């Protein structure tokens with residue numbers, strides 16, 4: 001059984017999003033402002049749709065926290081969907097008259113969505129029964145529970161940050177700064193890009209796509225610094241830490257590719273350019289084992305184990321599938337061609353996906369830290385982490 005686990009529930013336009021996070025140690029200070037701030041960051045980004053203006057994403061903690069500290073018991077979180085008010089009927093829990101059912105029905109599946117496969121799988125005639133839960137609205141709850149994981153990591157000196165690298169055809173130059181400085185710069189950019197020139201061109205590209213009734217995807221990077229050496233393990237396939245990281249990112253809506261460190265680019269270079277050579281440590285301090293690496297092609301993970309270097313994950317997001325100039329589809333009742341259902345949608349959500357990625361990485365890393373250092377309370381866990389880092393930290 002995993003040390004840290006969570007469940008989410010809730011339809012996109014249902015009354016509530018619900019989350020339960022289990023396994024957080026007792027005694028973690030919980031800053032409600034931090035969680036709210038993270039939820040606010042998820043709503044940002046040039047190219048988001050009108051929904052973000054409707055939702056405030058105010059949340060409530062219903063259990064597991066008392067007087068500002070975690071109790072060690074399951075933490076449950078509620079986020080009210082303000083838009084529910086206009087969808088009460090369509091999302092009614094009680095049965096509806098058949099004329100109303102017909103009126104609320106989404107009949108034509110949207111290509112690029114779970115609509116058609118989900119309707120066939122679950123036997124739904126109304127695609128709304130699928131699209132409500134397949135929607136990325138659920139990620140608000142992942143950010144809420146992920147923010148608690150982030151608070152835990154912060155106590156252990158671990159920082160998680162993100163930046164957007166590409167939107168459509170526009171690419172940002174490589175980051176020169178470290179993730180500790182990313183947040184401020186990326187939060188100030190309308191597209192979470194560290195480079196102001198690329199940022200402006202990305203905004204332009206999104207505006208252009210919107211004019212055409214089209215959408216854009218892109219690539220973002222999430223990085224963690226301050227990690228201890230030795231999270232994950234080489235000893236068994238399901239303990240290699242790349243596994244849960246890749247799963248977490250691939251589970252995010254619209255993500256079609258994940259790479260760690262040099263990732264796909266390493267396939268194109270000889271071995272001599274792909275590995276990270278070791279450099280001796282500082283002898284004068286009697287810490288010859290305090291070695292470092294010349295480079296970080298591995299992205300902070302070798303053999304399934306964190307090296308103590310910057311952990312870097314990149315994810316590729318496909319363009320938003322709901323187009324205002326709808327794609328060709330079929331009417332499943334007749335099998336005849338039809339235009340896809342049009343639902344209010346974002347034009348580009350790569351900046352938001354990057355923020356969600358921070359929470360996803362935080363959840364995986366918090367789980368790995370708990371697995372390695374164990375314990376039921378922060379008082380028990382933190383001294384172990386600090387003692388280990390002091391012994392093992394790489395320059």
Ligand SMILES: Cc1cc2nc3c(=O)[nH]c(=O)nc-3n(C[C@H](O)[C@H](O)[C@H](O)COP(=O)(O)O)c2cc1C
Nearest residue numbers: 112113134135136253254321322345346349352353
């Ligand atoms: C933050 C975020 C916002 C999204 N917003 C929309 C949207 O407004 N409209 C849409 O069609 N898809 C949106 N998506 C993508 C869909 O949820 C996703 O493509 C769809 O559920 C199909 O799943 P798949 O692409 O993972 O196969 C969004 C994804 C994320 C991560």
